Amino acid sequence: MKALKGGEFLIKKTLPEQVFIPEEFDEEQKMIAETCQSFLEQEVFPNLDRIDALEEGLMPSLLDKAGELGLLGISIPEEYGGFGKDFITGMLANEKLGAGHSFAVAQAAHNGIGTLPILYFGNEEQKKKYIPKLASGALKASYCLTEPGAGSDANSGKTKATLSSDGKHWILNGQKMWITNAGFADIFTVFAKIDNDENLSAFIVEKSYGGIELNPEEKKMGIKGSSTRQVFFTNCQIPVENLLGQRQEGFKIALYILNIGRIKLAGAALGGAKEAINQSIKYAVEREQFGRIIGKYGAIKYKLAEQAIRTFALDSALYRCSSSVQNAIKEEIENGKNKQEASLTGIKEYAVEAAILKIFGSEVLDYVVDEAVQIYGGMGYSAEGPVERAYRDSRINRIFEGTNEINRMLIVDMLLKKAMKGELDLLTPAMAVTKELMSIPDFSSTENTTLSEEKKVLANFKKAILMTAGAAAQKLMANLAKEQEIIMNISDMIIDLYVSESVLLRTEKLIAKNGEQAYQEQIAIAKVFIYDAADRIAKAGKDAINSFAEGDEQRMMLMGLKRFTKINSINAKEYRRSISDKLMQNTKFCF
Amino acid sequence: MKLLVCISKAPDTTSKISFTENNTKFNEAGVQYIINPYDEWYALVRALELKETLGGTVTTITVGKADNEPTIRKALAIGADDAVRIDAEASDALAVAKQIADYVKNNSYDIIFCGKETIDYNGSQVGGMIAELLDLSYVSLASKLEVNGNTATLERDIQGGKEVVETNIPFVVSCAKGMAEARIPNMRGIMAARTKPLQVLPGSEAPKLTEIVAYSLLPEKAGCKFIDAENPGELFQLLHNEAKVI
Ligand SMILES: Cc1cc2nc3c(=O)[nH]c(=O)nc-3n(C[C@H](O)[C@H](O)[C@H](O)COP(=O)(O)OP(=O)(O)OC[C@H]3O[C@@H](n4cnc5c(N)ncnc54)[C@H](O)[C@@H]3O)c2cc1C
Numbered sequence: 001m002k003a004l005k006g007g008e009f010l011i012k013k014t015l016p017e018q019v020f021i022p023e024e025f026d027e028e029q030k031m032i033a034e035t036c037q038s039f040l041e042q043e044v045f046p047n048l049d050r051i052d053a054l055e056e057g058l059m060p061s062l063l064d065k066a067g068e069l070g071l072l073g074i075s076i077p078e079e080y081g082g083f084g085k086d087f088i089t090g091m092l093a094n095e096k097l098g099a100g101h102s103f104a105v106a107q108a109a110h111n112g113i114g115t116l117p118i119l120y121f122g123n124e125e126q127k128k129k130y131i132p133k134l135a136s137g138a139l140k141a142s143y144c145l146t147e148p149g150a151g152s153d154a155n156s157g158k159t160k161a162t163l164s165s166d167g168k169h170w171i172l173n174g175q176k177m178w179i180t181n182a183g184f185a186d187i188f189t190v191f192a193k194i195d196n197d198e199n200l201s202a203f204i205v206e207k208s209y210g211g212i213e214l215n216p217e218e219k220k221m222g223i224k225g226s227s228t229r230q231v232f233f234t235n236c237q238i239p240v241e242n243l244l245g246q247r248q249e250g251f252k253i254a255l256y257i258l259n260i261g262r263i264k265l266a267g268a269a270l271g272g273a274k275e276a277i278n279q280s281i282k283y284a285v286e287r288e289q290f291g292r293i294i295g296k297y298g299a300i301k302y303k304l305a306e307q308a309i310r311t312f313a314l315d316s317a318l319y320r321c322s323s324s325v326q327n328a329i330k331e332e333i334e335n336g337k338n339k340q341e342a343s344l345t346g347i348k349e350y351a352v353e354a355a356i357l358k359i360f361g362s363e364v365l366d367y368v369v370d371e372a373v374q375i376y377g378g379m380g381y382s383a384e385g386p387v388e389r390a391y392r393d394s395r396i397n398r399i400f401e402g403t404n405e406i407n408r409m410l411i412v413d414m415l416l417k418k419a420m421k422g423e424l425d426l427l428t429p430a431m432a433v434t435k436e437l438m439s440i441p442d443f444s445s446t447e448n449t450t451l452s453e454e455k456k457v458l459a460n461f462k463k464a465i466l467m468t469a470g471a472a473a474q475k476l477m478a479n480l481a482k483e484q485e486i487i488m489n490i491s492d493m494i495i496d497l498y499v500s501e502s503v504l505l506r507t508e509k510l511i512a513k514n515g516e517q518a519y520q521e522q523i524a525i526a527k528v529f530i531y532d533a534a535d536r537i538a539k540a541g542k543d544a545i546n547s548f549a550e551g552d553e554q555r556m557m558l559m560g561l562k563r564f565t566k567i568n569s570i571n572a573k574e575y576r577r578s579i580s581d582k583l584m585q586n587t588k589f590c591f
Numbered sequence: 592m593k594l595l596v597c598i599s600k601a602p603d604t605t606s607k608i609s610f611t612e613n614n615t616k617f618n619e620a621g622v623q624y625i626i627n628p629y630d631e632w633y634a635l636v637r638a639l640e641l642k643e644t645l646g647g648t649v650t651t652i653t654v655g656k657a658d659n660e661p662t663i664r665k666a667l668a669i670g671a672d673d674a675v676r677i678d679a680e681a682s683d684a685l686a687v688a689k690q691i692a693d694y695v696k697n698n699s700y701d702i703i704f705c706g707k708e709t710i711d712y713n714g715s716q717v718g719g720m721i722a723e724l725l726d727l728s729y730v731s732l733a734s735k736l737e738v739n740g741n742t743a744t745l746e747r748d749i750q751g752g753k754e755v756v757e758t759n760i761p762f763v764v765s766c767a768k769g770m771a772e773a774r775i776p777n778m779r780g781i782m783a784a785r786t787k788p789l790q791v792l793p794g795s796e797a798p799k800l801t802e803i804v805a806y807s808l809l810p811e812k813a814g815c816k817f818i819d820a821e822n823p824g825e826l827f828q829l830l831h832n833e834a835k836v837i
Contacts, residue, residue: 068777074778
């Protein structure tokens with residue numbers, strides 16, 4: 001069966017054997033993960049307070065050490081001084097380092113948005129000149145897109161570049177804001193408009209060119225150890241050959257890089273979530289109140305289980321999407337594209353899924369750290385405890401790499417654009433759903449296995465979304481973009497669908513490999529997640545439908561929604577207990 | 592120098608320990624294995640340091656089945672040149688020592704490194720047995736090791752001080768904390784590990800003199816009893832009658 005294209009999960013079925021699951025990492029990948037973990041344990045965790053105090057020189061020296069271990073060059077091709085590892089391996093390292101608080105942000109900014117524009121859009125000379133030094137950490141990178149007046153609306157920036165009279169330099173003037181790694185970066189990838197161009201262009205700017213000034217460090221809620229500053233360019237002279245890509249190609253570059261940044265952010269969030277769960281479990285089995293450890297109380301069991309359920313779901317969706325990207329890259333290479341072009345095409349193909357992961361990842365992490373603080377009680381609120389920092393550091397993830405609102409709008413926008421371009425046939429299946437609505441429901445169930453109910457419900461989720469989104473698009477046409485509340489509802493339904501399906505596929509694949517007995521808790525996770533998703537999808541669908549439909553049509557669609565989100569009752573309490581008991585038995589996240 | 596480092600696996604320290612078959616077998620289900628830290632952090636890394644200053648090769652040797660290979664690959668990733676696995680059950684200390692000694696008889700080495708003990712069974716016997724079987728000198732629990740020509744100077748931590756020992760090469764040493772600093776395998780090492788030679792040799796006849804009859808876990812910690820500070824008599828009663836320590 002052919003791999004699904006981006007967005008096709010909405011209308012087509014995926015088979016368990018088509019997805020990669022985290023249980024399939026090979027020996028080498030596990031070793032790389034261990035190296036990342038050891039690095040955090042030896043160099044980062046013991047120094048978190050010093051890092052957050054922005055101790056002079058500390059963060060660059062940590063990046064240097066990571067560079068010596070090769071951790072900054074994992075996915076960079078060997079011809080540019082990296083190790084040429086595939087997308088999934090890079091994601092795993094990114095996940096592991098993601099638990100590193102401010103270091104994780106500095107590392108991700110350097111490795112991702114800092115390095116990738118040059119790797120993917122640089123010409124041969126630019127790549128040869130910069131990439132090997134970025135891969136080793138000898139040069140440290142930052143990415144300058146945002147301006148005081150241009151945040152979500154990134155293409156509206158005022159920074160300007162003009163060609164010098166001798167034609168040898170671009171003269172750059174303007175102000176950038178919220179620039180991660182600015183305090184120590186050697187390389188700034190700057191987005192600016194040339195003369196009166198409509199679109200941005202991108203430039204590789206070395207600190208040494210002069211004309212660059214920095215404001216003091218921003219005082220932030222979290223990730224206090226990550227350098228964030230305003231950057232001012234005053235007649236900064238950039239050699240003409242440092243234009244990155246074509247003139248006016250900057251916005252396209254920025255969007256491509258954000259697509260990768262989004263899925264990587266989800267990976268980092270996963271690493272942070274696993275660490276916070278481990279801390280939560282540790283405390284739950286130690287802390288005693290009323291004569292028992294707090295982990296024996298149902299209220300706490302619920303929290304541990306729910307932390308694990310959502311984290312497992314994120315894990316499943318992240319590596320499912322990563323494998324889609326990786327397979328697409330492989331296919332493009334087989335079709336004769338070079339690695340960089342292939343990577344860009346592969347990543348762009350799954351931009352919808354990347355936006356889903358960005359949102360889901362950042363929201364899972366926020367949930368997990370919030371409940372971690374709650375499990376720790378007063379100690380959770382203490383800056384001396386291990387989870388207070390995690391709580392503060394998590395919050396930024398819903399804001400950068402495109403706010404979660406912007407990403408929710410993108411999901412619907414990109415899907416509709418794909419449909420309009422004829423890349424994704426939403427119409428035929430949407431019409432089939434409408435027809436099904438008129439007919440008598442088919443109650444004959446053919447399959448009766450542990451997860452057959454969930455499989456059936458999942459197919460119905462797709463119908464619920466196609467029905468709601470199809471009607472909204474038809475009714476509101478061009479006005480849909482103005483009805484953001486409805487777009488948010490539809491996006492939430494789509495996110496729940498993609499994640500539910502990922503959990504189900506992973507669990508099915510595990511069962512197919514080793515039987516049900518070994519995966520009782522994974523089955524419990526799949527059951528609880530999908531059971532809850534059914535209610536969430538029903539609620540979001542109802543809110544959407546009630547805001548644009550009336551009369552018979554409204555009644556009919558609400559009935560359809562009910563039918564498509566119906567799921568057999570489960571004893572979620574018992575399932576959650578089994579999950580948390582297993583976590584406490586292992587005293588760590590073990591799924 | 593030809594250096595040989597004995598490597599064994601041990602359960603990760605966070606592993607949940609349990610037993611099966613009527614408490615006669617260690618339950619391996621769900622257990623993550625690591626290289627025994629004394630083998631990795633001290634023995635292997637010191638051997639690599641010596642190789643880096645004096646030249647030569649570092650070979651690792653492991654007695655055990657194929658499930659040891661991930662830990663062997665990790666040792667290669669940290670920097671060993673090649674590895675040998677003797678395909679035999681590591682049933683007890685003498686069985687392991689005999690396999691290693693038989694291998695060394697056919698492939699002479701200058702120094703044979705062991706960790707001071709494995710963190711699971713804490714036997715601390717293999718090094719001494721290898722030395723005896725090969726008729727070599729043995730320095731146990733060394734925290735420092737320097738080589739000068741044909742001799743080596745070693746330091747051992749002893750009660751209240753240090754003991755400095757000198758011995759001729761070849762010899763067997765068991766390594767304790769202080770011998771070297773842990774190294775994190777880097778990307779280059781990890782990638783090289785895949786192609787480094789890992790030779791699997793059949794085991795030779797080895798005696799098995801001991802047998803594990805039963806395992807048990809420590810009793811669960813009992814709760815804490817508070818006694819009123821005004822009432823030392825009760826404390827005495829409890830210590831005498833209940834805890835039976837006085
Ligand atoms: C710690 C930190 C590090 C950062 N690092 C970098 C970096 O390295 N490089 C870089 O270029 N940028 C960086 N940023 C900037 C970041 O990407 C922006 O803050 C983000 O894109 C949001 O822009 P803004 O802050 O201007 O918010 P705004 O765009 O003003 O948004 C404010 C609110 O309005 C909502 N909103 C905006 N537009 C719409 C709309 N059309 N419809 C509905 N809702 C809307 C948003 O979702 C948000 O809730 C960083 C920011 C922070 C805080």
